[in-house]
Amino acid sequence: MTAALWVAVPAWAQPADLPMRVVSMNLCTDQLALALADPGQIVSLSHFATDPGMSVHWKQAEDYPLNYGRAEEISILRPDLVLADTWSNPDTIRMLKTLGIRVEQLPPSTSLPEIRDRITKMGALLGHPKRAAKMLADFDARLAAIKRPAKGLRAAVIGPSGYGYGPRTLEGQILALAGFDNVVSGPGLDFGGRLPLEDLVMDHPDLVIVGGSQGSMGTSRAQSVLDHPVLRDLPTQRGLRDARWTCGAPAMLGAVADLAALGRKIEQSKVSQ
Template identity: 30%
Template sequence: MSAPVFSIALTLAACASPPPDFRGGGGGIVSVNPCADAMLVRLVPASRIAAISHYSHDPVATSLPIAVARRFRATAGTAEEVIALAPDLVVASSFTAPATRDAFARAGVKTLYLDAPATIAASEAQVRQLAAAVDASAAGERMVTAIERSLPPVPTGRRPAALLFIAGDLATGVGTLLDEMMTRAGFANAATAYGLQFTGRLPAEQLVARPPEVVIAPAGGRGVDLRRRLLPHTVEANFPRQLVNCGGPSIVPAMRRLMAIRAKLA
């Protein structure tokens, strides 16, 4: 267990058996946004979190150490289930369905909707937004400081062309948070050569026609064996699945990993 994970686990050790109000409702913060989950556990005491998103209990979708996430109750995110918990605040996604938004509004539930930040600066602003909403501005500033400290100086010199795959043939293009992090780590996003904007699928034919120097992807994912056969001269580097889902505190280990991959190429 790494030091950051161990620290979170110690912080949450006391909530291995959640107090009764965790299970029966009656206040607290309910998050149905997995990226908010990763911020909340670092911003507020565990006793203030009544429930988190079910995605955080999924090893593929979580941005939290799974052992930490499973210390908290999770909901499926339905309006009925969330409202029954009588939360003080619901943290949801800007992609929340209109019917669910209407249900929260009719029930008088205080709700914060967070978008998916496309830049490091936007992610830092979102940390501050959530921190202010849960009266944890000082903790939010510490999180932002940690993000800033993880960023290297803007690199100069040659930039290896790299593709970062989220899963299978789904790659991150330009105009995304991961794209900016790749740039800060010293890579050129090869998605530009394929005309890929934001996030999308890249067929193998395009990769064979113009192979990238580096493929950055979760280990063991679908498509890894095929890429290795088709791109024998392309370096493949592991990028843990947990690091592709969210910004906020995930930026710190993501930058650390990207910089380590770039250093090996040097």
């Protein structure tokens, strides 16, 4: 393959040989690689892959060596494909490419078109487009089967430091797919922002999803706001944000279904009052 052709056509679309030594250095590429690759194709996953609080495939990932995203440790694995995110360490990416190692960076996916595109690209990169197509068909069928509450319920997802997740975040997408209107919306809040608790109280949400699974990240002082007494007077739910909320991938539909079911219960309780 000539260099000119390599530049002209996206690498993921190339009819290249099936990669047999794949390294993933990102949690979300871990998840799709584990779901779509042949077991023998993967030689290493990111160190987050075995964290139950962050990875839905943590048990499966225990069968693989882990990496911390450093160029030195990845290069000695002699990969023929490295999977990364567009936010992955640029120094690592630069060094791997300098060494002649093929690196593919997949952008984060939050919206349904982005999620679908990432699945399709991952299937092409790994040489399994039919598996990706089946995954998409299953995804669409599961999504269509979810029973949502009627319109009108309002919710917010609040994290450390009182950060509220806007409609263009994965959290916001999960809310929307589950049938909730996002309290955190409006000018400048597409990706969210710090939400004063006083404003949250004044918004009278039907549901406030507080905190999230920390995995191996531990705790921080910023999380103390999530224990503020004012939240006790709001319809809060803790423990909903598990590993399924981490990546734009099929596993997120489990979170959507659970949230939609909760919405229907809230709806029924409002009717009976």
